Structure formats: structure tokens, C-alpha cells
Amino acid sequence: MHDYDVVIIGSGLGGLVCGTVLSMNGYKVGIFEKNRQIGGCLQTYSRDKTVIDTGVHYIGALAPGQNLHSIFKYLGIIDKLKLKKMDVDGFDKIGFGSNGKTYKLAQGYDNFIKQLLTDFPEEEKALNDYCEKIKEICGKFPLYNLRTGDYAEKEDILNIDTYTFLTSITNNKKLQQVLAGNNLLYAGVADKTPLYIHALITNSFIESAWKCVDGGSQIAKLLSKQIHEHGGEIHRNTKVVQIAGSDKIEHIVLENGKNATAKYFISNLHPTQTMEITESEVLRNAYRSRMQNLDNTIGTFLLNIVLEKDTFPYLNYNYYHHETEDAWEGVNYTHENWPLTYALFANAISKHEKFTDSLTIMTYMRYEDVAKWEDTFNTDTHNNGRGEEYEAFKKEKAERLLDIVEKRFPNIRDCIKSYYVATPLSYRDYQGTADGSMYGIAKDHRNSFKTFISPRTRLPNLLLTGQNLNLHGILGVTISALITCGELLNIEELLAKINKA
Ligand SMILES: Cc1cc2nc3c(=O)[nH]c(=O)nc-3n(C[C@H](O)[C@H](O)[C@H](O)COP(=O)(O)OP(=O)(O)OC[C@H]3O[C@@H](n4cnc5c(N)ncnc54)[C@H](O)[C@@H]3O)c2cc1C
Numbered sequence: 214m215h216d217y218d219v220v221i222i223g224s225g226l227g228g229l230v231c232g233t234v235l236s237m238n239g240y241k242v243g244i245f246e247k248n249r250q251i252g253g254c255l256q257t258y259s260r261d262k263t264v265i266d267t268g269v270h271y272i273g274a275l276a277p278g279q280n281l282h283s284i285f286k287y288l289g290i291i292d293k294l295k296l297k298k299m300d301v302d303g304f305d306k307i308g309f310g311s312n313g314k315t316y317k318l319a320q321g322y323d324n325f326i327k328q329l330l331t332d333f334p335e336e337e338k339a340l341n342d343y344c345e346k347i348k349e350i351c352g353k354f355p356l357y358n359l360r361t362g363d364y365a366e367k368e369d370i371l372n373i374d375t376y377t378f379l380t381s382i383t384n385n386k387k388l389q390q391v392l393a394g395n396n397l398l399y400a401g402v403a404d405k406t407p408l409y410i411h412a413l414i415t416n417s418f419i420e421s422a423w424k425c426v427d428g429g430s431q432i433a434k435l436l437s438k439q440i441h442e443h444g445g446e447i448h449r450n451t452k453v454v455q456i457a458g459s460d461k462i463e464h465i466v467l468e469n470g471k472n473a474t475a476k477y478f479i480s481n482l483h484p485t486q487t488m489e490i491t492e493s494e495v496l497r498n499a500y501r502s503r504m505q506n507l508d509n510t511i512g513t514f515l516l517n518i519v520l521e522k523d524t525f526p527y528l529n530y531n532y533y534h535h536e537t538e539d540a541w542e543g544v545n546y547t548h549e550n551w552p553l554t555y556a557l558f559a560n561a562i563s564k565h566e567k568f569t570d571s572l573t574i575m576t577y578m579r580y581e582d583v584a585k586w587e588d589t590f591n592t593d594t595h596n597n598g599r600g601e602e603y604e605a606f607k608k609e610k611a612e613r614l615l616d617i618v619e620k621r622f623p624n625i626r627d628c629i630k631s632y633y634v635a636t637p638l639s640y641r642d643y644q645g646t647a648d649g650s651m652y653g654i655a656k657d658h659r660n661s662f663k664t665f666i667s668p669r670t671r672l673p674n675l676l677l678t679g680q681n682l683n684l685h686g687i688l689g690v691t692i693s694a695l696i697t698c699g700e701l702l703n704i705e706e707l708l709a710k711i712n713k714a
Pocket of ligand 1: 227228268270272454651679688
């Protein structure tokens with residue numbers, strides 16, 4: 214007799230969606246999470262009575278009839294989410310260098326074209342071609358459209374890269390850059406990022422763009438409630454240190470020395486971390502080294518600002534900034550010219566419509582920039598401190614970032630009550646990854662097949678889920694969880710239920 218039908222390792226969005234779907238379909242689920250708080254990147258924390266998001270600033274495709282809305286409806290959480298629709302005529306604004314001009318990315322394809330035509334009146338054909346291609350690509354991903362299908366449908370578009378495509382539709386260099394302007398969303402790299410990544414993400418926000426009011430952790434809380442109501446269990450502060458078995462997994466070993474048995478095991482961890490704690494010889498060295506050798510996306514430096522009361526207006530859009538005219542340059546920063554790009558998110562709060570109480574400013578940071586402190590570990594429950602030098606490093610970087618932000622938002626420093634910084638080390642320690650990568654395994658158009666990770670492993674009862682499978686982000690991880698659940702449930706029946714919900 215097993216403890217559970219399914220053990221899930223990690224309570225990130227991937228683990229929680231799998232837990233909800235499977236418990237709703239009769240499986241007894243046990244989720245084991247190393248942190249005090251569930252949710253992985255959905256976690257929030259509180260400073261000066263202000264809620265701060267660690268990894269979710271806006272979500273796409275949540276209007277009725279759109280894919281994430283349908284899935285969240287099936288999961289029983291859509292009506293309980295506190296959401297705010299972002300500006301229809303410009304959910305993202307893109308700016309370059311020191312001139313004050315911004316370009317708007319709007320919701321609804323017709324409106325998207327209409328708004329950009331005001332800045333690029335000669336580019337109607339290019340904008341139409343762009344939108345048609347984005348829609349065509351999205352149409353080739355069956356689960357994204359909540360239907361079944363096969364890999365062959367998308368085979369011919371997987372090797373197109375975003376940069377080349379954008380330069381092919383127009384000679385207008387500014388428009389090429391504006392269309393790539395929010396590429397911090399997927400840590401875009403000019404000669405690497407496949408067009409399908411850009412398309413699946415951009416399409417979801419053009420369909421509709423939403424902020425979570427009072428923070429993204431509400432998604433985790435609502436899913437956890439569903440899991441409990443369907444008989445599942447979630448164990449916090451319970452790190453999994455071993456996935457044990459030879460021909461198949463028998464049990465997991467917890468840091469507290471206890472075991473948990475199940476028929477099936479789903480790992481929400483990065484595949485490399487999953488391999489590290491799985492000892493079975495069935496997982497051949499070739500598979501292990503393939504996982505280890507995949508590049509991860511770059512890390513992030515996040516500046517979370519608590520504002521003085523009623524000083525900074527709530528912006529119902531995000532602002533993406535590029536210091537140069539090249540939206541792809543951000544990831545290539547040097548020590549001297551960092552930061553070359555940032556995104557500014559105003560957090561939506563229920564207490565006020567006019568002002569916000571906090572801002573998040575996100576830019577890139579490589580793990581190597583903080584590697585000298587890699588022997589430290591710091592979370593809310595385990596804190597050996599990283600020392601004064603690290604604190605000084607964070608402050609110096611925060612002030613440098615603010616110097617750039619201040620050029621666009623001149624009064625920002627006057628509005629700051631306090632600020633808090635996260636680096637790739639913070640993400641490494643909270644998410645349990647090796648290098649604090651923002652979005653996990655980086656997709657590469659030159660070898661798309663290699664960067665698609667299957668939910669199956671060679672161990673018949675060990676499955677993978679999470680952002681490393683197909684696509685990161687709230688939508689991407691939710692769809693990846695359906696793929697994982699499809700290994701245990703009849704996927705056609707599951708999709709029928711979602712479409713009927
Ligand atoms: C800075 C930032 C901003 C983002 N902004 C957005 C946004 O605006 N919109 C959007 O859609 N997406 C955004 N994303 C992406 C999105 O948040 C992630 O893709 C998604 O939440 C990842 O979910 P996951 O389940 O794959 O993994 P994770 O959230 O990483 O969850 C993994 C879980 O496993 C746990 N774990 C690890 N090791 C162990 C172990 N040994 N034992 C037990 N538990 C373990 C971790 O503690 C964690 O809870 C952002 C990400 C970042 C980093």
C-alpha cells in the first residue's frame with residue numbers, strides 16, 4: 214500500500230497545476246515543497262506592510278474563451294482570482310535611449326496594428342504579416358489551442374528565429390526593435406530565441422493582459438485550496454533529497470529522514486536537479502549529461518521598491534526600456550555598461566486605483582556576477598548571510614539601475630520608502646536551481662528538438678513538469694502541466710472537460 218497515488222516534488226505552478234488536475238481526477242496526491250511558502254516563482258513577501266511579487270507581474274489569455282481562462286475555469290479558480298485588465302491601447306510601452314518617446318503594444322490584433330500604425334504609418338503590410346505569422350505559429354501548437362495533435366504540425370516552424378523573422382518583415386529598424394521590445398519576458402537572445410517562443414508569449418498578451426491585484430501568490434493559494442478539497446496534501450518545509458529506486462521509483466527520501474511512497478512521481482524541479490537526486494542506473498549517463506549541458510536562460514537582478522504613500526501613480530501598463538537602440542543588446546551587457554535594459558512594473562493593489570504602493574524593476578544579471586558569494590545560502594528559513602561586501606554590491610547595482618530609471622521617471626528617488634534586491638543567488642536558493650536562471654532551459658532555434666524536454670523519463674513512473682518542459686510563464690507552465698498529466702490521464706477526455714468547463 215503506497216502513501217500516495219502521486220508524489221509531486223516541488224510546489225511551483227507546475228507542481229500545483231498537476232496536483233490540482235490529478236486530485237480532481239481521483240488521484241491521491243502528496244506535494245513536497247522545500248520552502249516555507251508554496252508557489253515557487255509565485256511567492257510573494259511583505260516589507261513595510263507592502264506585498265512584493267517575486268516572479269509574476271502580468272498574465273495573458275485570461276479573458277473568457279482564451280486558453281488560460283478555460284484552464285483556470287476548469288481548475289475552479291478563475292472566478293476567485295483578483296485581476297485587473299491592463300490598458301487596452303498599450304499594456305506594454307517600449308522606450309529607447311534618452312528620448313522620451315514610447316511605443317505602445319496594444320490588446321486585440323486589430324488594435325495592436327492600429328496603435329503601431331500611429332508611429333509607423335508606412336508599415337501596415339509588415340504589421341499584418343507579423344500578426345498573421347504569430348497567429349499561424351500559435352495555431353500549430355495543439356495544446357495551446359486546447360486540442361490534441363502531433364509534433365509534425367509544428368516541425369516546419371521550430372527553426373525560425375525571432376530576430377531573423379523580425380528583420381524579414383520590414384526594413385524599418387525601429388519597428389523591428391519595438392516588436393522585440395519586451396523580450397525580457399523570455400530573455401531573448403538575437404541568434405538563439407526561436408520565433409515560436411516569442412509568438413506563444415506575445416500572442417497571449419495581445420489576446421488580453423492582466424495584473425494580479427495584491428500579488429501572484431493568490432494563484433498558488435487557490436490551487437492549494439483545490440488540492441486540499443480533493444483530498445491532496447501539501448507538505449511545506451520538506452525538502453526532497455533523494456528519488457529512490459532502480460528499475461522504477463519506489464519512494465522519495467526527505468531531508469528529515471522520512472520516506473514517502475507512491476505509484477507515480479512527478480518532479481517540478483529543473484531536470485538537472487531532478488537527475489542529481491535520482492540515483493537509478495536506468496537514467497543513462499547520456500541522458501543525464503544532455504540535461505546538464507543544456508544552457509539556461511540568464512539570471513535577473515530585481516529591485517523591489519516600497520513607495521511612500523500616494524507618491525507614485527499606478528501605471529496600468531509595463532514600461533520596457535533599452536539604453537541603446539538595440540532591444541537585443543540587454544543580455545550582452547558588460548561590467549561597465551550594465552544595465553542596458555530594464556522593465557518597470559507597477560503593482561496593482563486593491564486599496565488604491567490611483568497610486569501604487571510598490572514597483573518592481575527587473576533587469577538581467579549573470580550568475581557569474583555573484584558567483585563569489587555562491588557558498589552562502591539565504592532564504593527566510595535558512596540564513597547564513599552573504600556578508601557586507603554582498604550588501605554593498607547590491608546597493609551599488611541598485612543605485613546604478615536607479616540612475617538609468619530616473620532618466621525616464623525623474624521623481625522616482627523622492628518616492629522611495631525602502632527597497633529590496635534579489636539577485637541570481639536569491640532565485641537559486643528559493644527555486645533550488647543551480648544558477649538562478651530566470652526561465653530555466655533556454656530554447657534554441659538551431660536545435661529546437663533538443664531543447665524540448667519530454668515529461669517522460671526512462672524510469673516508467675518518474676515524470677517531469679514545470680517551465681523547463683515547453684514554455685515558461687504562467688500560461689506556459691500551466692500547459693506543460695497538462696502535458697505531464699496527459700501521461701496519467703486520457704488527454705482527450707481532460708481537454709474535453711476543460712473546453713466544457
Ligand atoms: C523575475 C521573474 C519574473 C517573471 N515574471 C513573469 C510574468 O510577469 N508573467 C509570467 O507569466 N511569468 C513570469 N515569470 C515566469 C514564471 O514565474 C515561471 O515560469 C513559473 O512560475 C515557473 O514555475 P515552475 O513550476 O516551473 O517552477 P518554480 O516556480 O521554480 O517551482 C519549483 C519549486 O520546486 C521547489 N523545490 C526545488 N527543489 C526542491 C526539493 N529538493 N524538494 C522540494 N521542493 C523543491 C522550489 O522551492 C519551488 O517551489 C517570471 C519569472 C521570474 C524569475
